[in-house]
Amino acid sequence: MRQRRWIELLKNYDCIIQYHPGKVNVVANALSRKSVGSLVAIKGCQRRLVEDLRSLHVHIRFLESRALVTNFRVQPNFVGRIKALQKNDLKLVQLMEKVKKDSKPNFVLLDDGILRFRTRLCVPNDGDLRRELLEEAHCSRLAIHPRGTKMYKDLRQNYWWSMCQQVKAEHQRLAGSLQPLSIPEWKWEHITMDFVIGLPRTLGGDNTIRVIVDRLTKSAHFLPMKINFSMDRLASLYVREIVRMHGVLVSIVSDRDPHFTSKFCHSL
Template identity: 25%
Template sequence: MALVLAIQHWRHYLLGKQFIVYTDHKSLKHFLQQRLSSPDQQCWLAKLLGYQFEVQYKPVWENKAADALSRCNDGEFTTMVSYPTWLDGKNLIQEVTNDSDIQQMVAELNINPLGKSGFNVKQGLLFYNDRLVLYSKSPSIPMLLKEFHSTPTGGHSGYLRTYRRLAENLHWIGMQRTVRDFVRACDVCQRKKYDSTTPGGLLQPLPVPHVIWEDLSLDFIMGLPKSKGFEAILVVVDRLSKYGHGILLKHPYTAKSVAELFVKEIVRLHGHQIKDEFCLSSGDGWAN
């Protein structure tokens, strides 16, 4: 809602002061007096509490300042557009033109335009998916990497952003590896940037059980094709003997039904020790 957003945006000027809100939305004039019938209206009204304002309706034809550009007299309308230009672009094109390997591919494509997938020739230059092709050992590549990564425009971005900027217009063999190695070797990035993720700790091994069917591991295998109505498997494995059971399940199943199936298929076969520990530690939790 524009009214709420505008008042919140200028709240540091409007709090504690009486002000007038002009709008061409006539129903907003009665917003504070009407009966609220939707949760959205209640939320908006709660955000306006504490402000002292009056809403005044202004018809569209009187609100000339809002769309002054669309009401200007017909005539010549000029704009000034600025855009960056690459000063070394001519040198790069001259280098591509003088490269023998690229010119050989251009000659082959002139004979057979469909001979190399993705490559085409435009105005005597070789393009791959509409990107200018450079020789992989071109002396301009280090300059390009520095321009797209180390300059204020590049902003020392990471590998992916630097690669995407270059890949918009350029292509050479081994481009991803070259960009990755350059970013990894950047001295500023290595000094100033830090890893934002918490380093992984050491693995904590589980204690080794001393009795079979004392410590079990359970897991579900999902997404199986239906067979007689079954489409999931509950896998129960004894951690000491590595003996396992596979119990078929049908959707939908709950924690209570799985617990009952565990008692029926596992506890029934492997003694009362599991049953006692299971009922005390897991039965109520699964049922809930």
């Protein structure tokens, strides 16, 4: 389609296209290739394994036998911190008491002493802990920087804490499948149309531009007009400037403005 657009543009000119071999076009090669220089110096930096493991919140414990570390097991340190900080959160302590009396069916208190909402850990009201959880869900090497809704869905699988209704993630239904426009097969058969309003008034009193763009070649007409043009005058302007030059079009794409959806179409 890109080549077709160029053909539609060039066919209006009397020109001769001459092939220029790529190996002869040294100017384009110089612009498109990186310069090759000599290496002056190279400095190698050794990254320590301990630093990489520390960024993953992995704890290493050496045995007294001083044997080489051949394997290790990763255990998140958030669970222990959550258990310790739950005892300092008054609301969670009250929930624990209600759970023991079987008055909170959605909350459970297992043998490990950690309060859970169903299967999710109840995070206490500690700013540093919650900030670390958010950073882990967004900035870790396995998170790939998700958006707010994706990060919320990842966190809610394992953690729970009470929040205000004003900071809830998106909860509306998923949008329907997009319906892309078909690719035009010829110029000035399918166009788009819109208005640019709020412009300074000209000497002739015009303060609006009607923009009509061909979807294939992207060539456009910019028609000055007044904002208070009637539908009959808009239709007359469309016939005089567009239909006269390009013929009757197949489709017109516009927004859901009432001028386009009803009055303008009836005027045509």
